[in-house]
Amino acid sequence: VTGGARATGSELDRLLTLAEDDVAGRYTATVEPGWEIGHAVNGGVLLALVGKALATTFEGRRHPDPLAVSGYFLSAGQSGAATITTEIIREGRSMATGQASVLQDDPDGAPVERLRVLATYGDLARLTDEVRTTAEPPDLPDPERCLSASAGGAPGAVAAFIQRFDMRLDPATAGWALGEPSRRGVIQGWLRMADHREPDPLMLLLAVDAFPPVTFDMGIPGWAPTLELSAHVRAAPAPGWLRVRVSTRNLAGGLLEEDAEVWDSRDRLVAQARQLARVPALLA
């Protein structure tokens, strides 16, 4: 199995090029170095990978696109070989539901589960054209007036990851990068792949977890590990820049919710996601 019509030289398509195993619904992949945040592969990377595996399983069945994907993160993914198992739970006329796991071998060769997912797939092209959205896209300065997250200054632990993207942060929500977090709990900006690979539904699964953690804007440094992330893909994105807004309203009990919304170049809300994450331990 390859990425089909989408297989190109892009970094993301290389990640999403799966090999079919001899067991039906099981795939192998290679996570190249540089998809990690610190010591763990980024959660959106694992979601896109599992999303591709389920899309492949459902492909011949007229349910090519993720509509809802809920992932529970079990252990820190590493670069290297990964196995993705998929199972079809239920197939309906217009939608199908499946389960999938990402596994990697521990140093002794025993499989360790990184992520378990439930997901419902369908065909975004067959949904109605009706849109009644009261949500409004983030109001952003032009990309060239935003702060390029990849233009240097990113800490070593995230530098390689960030450079796979062209990420331009709204200066109004990037004060934390200069030591002045707004504490409003919002980070927003423009996003595309650095190699200009166009967005598609699988790339949206990456986009909902690619931004800096919203805790940075709350004045809390460190990474906020995701326990659970549920994403809804609501439309196939148009080519061009995405706009992403991450926000939180309830930091409590050492946990926080982080909401992500992703808008495409024709102002369509193409993805929504919410995750429950741990608040990083405060460094004094």
Added chain:
Amino acid sequence: VTGGARATGSELDRLLTLAEDDVAGRYTATVEPGWEIGHAVNGGVLLALVGKALATTFEGRRHPDPLAVSGYFLSAGQSGAATITTEIIREGRSMATGQASVLQDDPDGAPVERLRVLATYGDLARLTDEVRTTAEPPDLPDPERCLSASAGGAPGAVAAFIQRFDMRLDPATAGWALGEPSRRGVIQGWLRMADHREPDPLMLLLAVDAFPPVTFDMGIPGWAPTLELSAHVRAAPAPGWLRVRVSTRNLAGGLLEEDAEVWDSRDRLVAQARQLARVPALLA
């Protein structure tokens, strides 16, 4: 297995009284008539049921409370006998992740899966007391100035379900009941069990899906079947009334997200949930 200290004469505790099967982690329950919305058992009822089964499995293991629960609805639940299977996926020091399914027999005695769930459990009493919430509780008139949803007028299909609750809707968001939907996509009000059983984390799983569908406020009659619902329980609720707010911002392509937030009597945001649901077919 019974509800332990919580086993009382309450309707909800009766629902949540499980019998242990001879297979470890498998339970049986009886869903009495009157927990349905139309022809299907309410989604929150199934979530609370599966939540109780996982709580029982995790109980001796110091992870008694649901923190995150994601349910994928596979077929319409019926009143009568149900089997709940649970599996522990991963156990950590402060949290554990599991999977569960609700099954019922079809008329030929073959098991049919109603709901599959992934969930992370922990101990709400052991979370830190830190709260930094920018969200604000819904601003509601006193309960006696609200519209009692159970005081008659509810259509036959929901009458029995509604009467298990004392639900008082804010008149400002209940215009749809008089044929004048606000079309803002918000319904809010007070909620408690009709028999005054106090709220607890499992009751919150019911509360996030107990309100009328927010599509009513969009002028769309009919029921909006849930595809997926993810709930976060953020604190054990204090005794007394809950306040619930359901809202939507993106009705598009025949689907909508419905967000629910639940506040307790000491103004703590105790649960957040988001579901992806089908927009009911418009009746002319």
